[in-house]
Amino acid sequence: MTHPLRPWRDTLEELGVVGLVPPPPVVPPAPEPLRAAESPAWEPPKVARPPAPPARPQPVAPVPFMPPTDPVGCPSPEIVAACASLEELEARIQGCKACPLGNHRLRFVFGEGDPKARLMFIGEGPGQEEDLKGRPFVGRAGELLDKMIAAIGLKRSQVYIANVVKCRPPDNRTPTAQEAQRCLGYLHRQIQLVNPGAIVLLGKTPLQELLGITTGITRIRGQWQRLGEIPVMPTFHPAYVLRQYTQEVRAAVWSDLKAAKAWLDKAEPNSTLPPSTENR
Numbered sequence: 001m002t003h004p005l006r007p008w009r010d011t012l013e014e015l016g017v018v019g020l021v022p023p024p025p026v027v028p029p030a031p032e033p034l035r036a037a038e039s040p041a042w043e044p045p046k047v048a049r050p051p052a053p054p055a056r057p058q059p060v061a062p063v064p065f066m067p068p069t070d071p072v073g074c075p076s077p078e079i080v081a082a083c084a085s086l087e088e089l090e091a092r093i094q095g096c097k098a099c100p101l102g103n104h105r106l107r108f109v110f111g112e113g114d115p116k117a118r119l120m121f122i123g124e125g126p127g128q129e130e131d132l133k134g135r136p137f138v139g140r141a142g143e144l145l146d147k148m149i150a151a152i153g154l155k156r157s158q159v160y161i162a163n164v165v166k167c168r169p170p171d172n173r174t175p176t177a178q179e180a181q182r183c184l185g186y187l188h189r190q191i192q193l194v195n196p197g198a199i200v201l202l203g204k205t206p207l208q209e210l211l212g213i214t215t216g217i218t219r220i221r222g223q224w225q226r227l228g229e230i231p232v233m234p235t236f237h238p239a240y241v242l243r244q245y246t247q248e249v250r251a252a253v254w255s256d257l258k259a260a261k262a263w264l265d266k267a268e269p270n271s272t273l274p275p276s277t278e279n280r
Helices: 006-014 077-082 086-093 128-133 140-151 177-194 204-211 238-243 247-266
Strands: 119-123 160-163 198-202 225-227 230-235
Touching: 077 086, 077 177, 086 177, 119 177, 119 204, 119 247, 140 238, 140 247, 160 177, 177 204, 198 204, 198 247, 204 225, 204 230, 230 247, 238 247
Parallel strands: 119 160, 119 198, 198 230
Antiparallel strands: 225 230
8 A cells, every 4th residue: 555645755856855754763673582591690799708817826735844864964862862061962963954943044043151050041942133143042032131140140151041942933933842842852961961050941832841831831930840850940031021021020030030049049969949849
């Protein structure tokens, strides 16, 4: 069927009039629907993963301490008993590493004083200053001990000073029972060689390790005890006095030292122990 406007258009073209009638619009073909396989899949934006934390190191079991077996690192009781003088004893045991303390010390602190002193002082163990210098009681507590000795009319050179352990415990902690036991044989031989008329124990550690008394220094101080046939006076350690610098504590120590000195002044050879001494 002929379009009604076709003649009119033909006439216009014959007259040279062209382009007045727009061509019919060209409709693009509809796109074919995408197949499911061709549809782009949506993907979430990629986020970088944080780096994994470093693995925690697994705890390493401590290596059990094994004491040396040579006579220098671990002197036998027979070697110790055979020493006839303090000098020989020190030479025999100064290389000792029979407990863990020996591996960390700077200096071996044997002891010092009159080898025939009538009064002997026994403390706990070396501190930092003692570890540096190799001498017992040379720090602040040692300065106070010197004053305590002078207060009863003696000089440091007239007494003998030693400790339960010869090596400094880490951070000045109290030596363990095992550490103390390793050194007690050396201390007993020192006492035998000095053979004092009386001993002053400074603090709870020598009281516990030498006499086996665990009651505590506060309750036992000022009461005569006995180590073999030697009278023993327990009192506070100078380091404790520095921490608790009260009139009561200082008076207690002064009373204990006066009692020890009075016993020495009155003691006769082969005399009996003070009346309050307990046999142990």
